[in-house]
Amino acid sequence: MQTKATPPKVVLLDLRKRQAKETNYETGKVLCSMCTKPHIVAKKAHELFFESNLGDPRLFQETAQLEREVIAQLGNLLHQKSATGFIVSGGTEANMLALLTARNASNISSPEVVLPDSAHFSLQKACNLLNLKPVIASLDESYIVKPLEVEKLVNKNTIAIVGTAGTSELGTIDPIHKLSEIAVQHKVHLHVDAAFGGLIIPFLKTTYPFDFQLQGVSSMTVDPHKMGMSVIPGGGILFRNSEMLQYIKTETPYISAKSQYTFVGTRSGASIASVWAVFKTLGKAGFTEIVEQCVKNTGLLVKELKKYSLSLLCQPTLNIVSFRSNKNTNRLSETLWRKGWFVSYIPRYDCIRIIIMPHVKKKHVLKFIEVVKEIEML
């Protein structure tokens, strides 16, 4: 740390210069992110509740009330009005809390979790933390987990099964209804990681059963800071009922509220106000409109890629498109980066992944196709 103080004006001028060089969603060139430019009300709500800390909900009761309302709205959306939960730091914390609940509810010395091969890496991270053995179930040719294989992998040590509703790599939806049947039959916790899909799937024209209306679903991750257009950090964890909370309870001996259920202690109240504001502003109607636009632009990208014979890995379920170059996909990805188009390259599928978030407009899709054509000499 430098010894002397610096005038705030000088500090902010320096920061503004750096910010001007920083990546910006509005260029439409960020095609690799599950986050997007937050909704304008999210930003304003954040500014209003800037100082609020849900590490102490007795001290910040208005914010605590906003959280209860947000969780009720998510519960309503995901078909379990009495669901309980929290706005947390992100999908990693949400997924970890789900596995922690399952682990602590069981009394198994060598606990295992059945994960689809496509499960998010945060679940491996959580298994490492929690000393759980991840057991990997393979995918079918549509890149969704094989329920028969999941069932085979369930044994007396299994504390949870995970299914993904909107995988991070390809946007596929596992057969959650079949996983639910397995969970019910074997009396095992089914966690649905809908960090990305949870605020998309309910607004699609096609119906996918993926939430608490399936009896076997015990917990769900759904992140407002992804398609919920809220600010970072804004993850979401929902549990089917409040009895499950006992397994993640921590006593908080010097805080006015006597216990805590999240992993994080001091917790941004501003994030919660942001989620509340976006949900109120958009409602189901607003979300449906945004999702429809993303799906439409996804369709446009697919059509264009097919026109130039660039092969798709699979027909998109959500607003994620994965394709391969006719030559060298990794090289195409690196060339796109150099030209300022930020795409993901996924080694294990040797494909480029594009996420059509709300900041990616029709004009950006068309421009992107032009750039790809130029690089690929199509």
Add this chain to the structure above:
Amino acid sequence: MQTKATPPKVVLLDLRKRQAKETNYETGKVLCSMCTKPHIVAKKAHELFFESNLGDPRLFQETAQLEREVIAQLGNLLHQKSATGFIVSGGTEANMLALLTARNASNISSPEVVLPDSAHFSLQKACNLLNLKPVIASLDESYIVKPLEVEKLVNKNTIAIVGTAGTSELGTIDPIHKLSEIAVQHKVHLHVDAAFGGLIIPFLKTTYPFDFQLQGVSSMTVDPHKMGMSVIPGGGILFRNSEMLQYIKTETPYISAKSQYTFVGTRSGASIASVWAVFKTLGKAGFTEIVEQCVKNTGLLVKELKKYSLSLLCQPTLNIVSFRSNKNTNRLSETLWRKGWFVSYIPRYDCIRIIIMPHVKKKHVLKFIEVVKEIEML
């Protein structure tokens, strides 16, 4: 979620009404919080880097650079220029990452951690997550851990010792120099939880050895969102050297940066810009001034409490004061809450705890004493 959209104006009007009822640091009546009103540059920096996500440092390179600079400043302040680390969600994540590093670096089937009886509850939380057995070392009459007892508790299963520099309950500083000697001798990881004290102790007139200048210290928690006057979430974890990072590395197969070390994936870049802005603006000179003011007001509170024969638990080391009523301390605490003075009641010491954060001014201390006198009929 409601079906229809709501005009943003209506949503924000509702939120403004709720915010007006929310607890506000500027009243000077929040005496139970280790957070404070963020510095004005923290807020402005946050607004500038609002969209930035360090879940992908290759995408947000300017923000990644800000983080490197902040960590270098912390390393410089805490006497280890080559320290490595991250701005994380808070002290809980920081403490957990430290214990995870120690656990994964060892190869012990029944790992134990020696915790002072005064260690923060997040360390118990981390032990629960990580399947570590917490072994509790008792405190001496000054409420600091007994080094001889710590040494006795170290055995072949010990993966870490923890010391606190600024306990959450009483603001005491464990004898870190002695814990360091034990750590060196027994070749065990010493983690210093300086979540609160890390941005106070370096600016005090009295010197307390507590950081990397002590050879045995392997990692430190130091939270900018506490006395660093930055925004939530803004925790900090520092490791003595970058080799330790291998133990918390997660592969991130579809993100342009190939690995990740924090628990949280998607990570607020705005938080990092905030910390950067406060550090630059204040420098050591600015922090010293703020800390001196807090210490002075702490002294004033102590003097006034003594004047009215309210007994102190211990002479404050930092800006935390703990005292008892001459009658019923818990009842005094509840009466203060009803009158809008937010204090902590700590059951195990049967005391009221007051934290003199920067938002608590001389006039608030004097007013508080008046209120206590009135309730206690002194």
